[in-house]
Amino acid sequence: DSGVTQTPKHLITATGQRVTLRCSPRSGDLSVYWYQQSLDQGLQFLIQYYNGEERAKGNILERFSAQQFPDLHSELNLSSLELGDSALYFCASSVNVDRGEQYFGPGTRLTVT
Amino acid sequence: AQSVTQLGSHVSVSEGALVLLRCNYSSSVPPYLFWYVQYPNQGLQLLLKYTTGATLVKGINGFEAEFKKSETSFHLTKPSAHMSDAAEYFCAVTPSGGYQKVTFGTGTKLQVIP
Numbered sequence: 001d002s003g004v005t006q007t008p009k010h011l012i013t014a015t016g017q018r019v020t021l022r023c024s025p026r027s028g029d030l031s032v033y034w035y036q037q038s039l040d041q042g043l044q045f046l047i048q049y050y051n052g053e054e055r056a057k058g059n060i061l062e063r064f065s066a067q068q069f070p071d072l073h074s075e076l077n078l079s080s081l082e083l084g085d086s087a088l089y090f091c092a093s094s095v096n097v098d099r100g101e102q103y104f105g106p107g108t109r110l111t112v113t
Numbered sequence: 114a115q116s117v118t119q120l121g122s123h124v125s126v127s128e129g130a131l132v133l134l135r136c137n138y139s140s141s142v143p144p145y146l147f148w149y150v151q152y153p154n155q156g157l158q159l160l161l162k163y164t165t166g167a168t169l170v171k172g173i174n175g176f177e178a179e180f181k182k183s184e185t186s187f188h189l190t191k192p193s194a195h196m197s198d199a200a201e202y203f204c205a206v207t208p209s210g211g212y213q214k215v216t217f218g219t220g221t222k223l224q225v226i227p
Contacts, residue, residue: 042220
């Protein structure tokens with residue numbers, strides 16, 4: 001158990017809908033990262049927040065957005081969903097802006113039908 | 114910009130045999146390098162990391178990796194494979210200076226044959 005929690009574990013929704021994925025980092029970790037993992041794209045970095053502020057952006061679509069709240073939990077919002085958005089979405093956290101030593105949550109499996 | 118290449122998307126070894134998973138990187142500045150493992154239906158877990166200092170890095174579960182600057186490699190090894198090592202392994206790189214995102218390789222699935 002990494003100490004990072006993600007909800008929900010599974011999500012099934014229809015095209016065009018909007019969903020919110022939630023992540024609680026390990027106690028004491030200030031950085032939160034979001035990743036998308038799919039069979040065809042592999043593991044893709046989406047975005048990182050540090051202590052409430054956006055610090056880095058990766059291959060995140062404009063239909064996707066995220067935020068980190070004062071209590072350090074983070075939400076990833078996915079809108080106008082398409083079939084191709086079906087994937088595993090991981091949240092990871094780290095103590096500071098250290099880039100590599102990250103602790104991953106169990107993921108949310110999103111299925112868009 | 115940095116990149117990571119993992120040679121071989123699937124590797125099979127016999128139980129008790131040497132495990133060798135290859136990772137080559139490119140980075141315009143000295144890198145930090147990592148290996149992560151992902152078991153089925155789980156998130157990634159850090160196996161080991163290289164930042165500075167000793168180039169031979171030991172990690173969890175008997176794995177180790179050696180940073181070879183001249184070869185731009187960071188291969189992962191384990192002397193004797195165990196059935197429980199069957200998983201997907203990801204190499205990752207990030208530049209050591211300033212903040213930039215981590216780049217993950219495409220992963221290598223390790224199969225251990227009894």
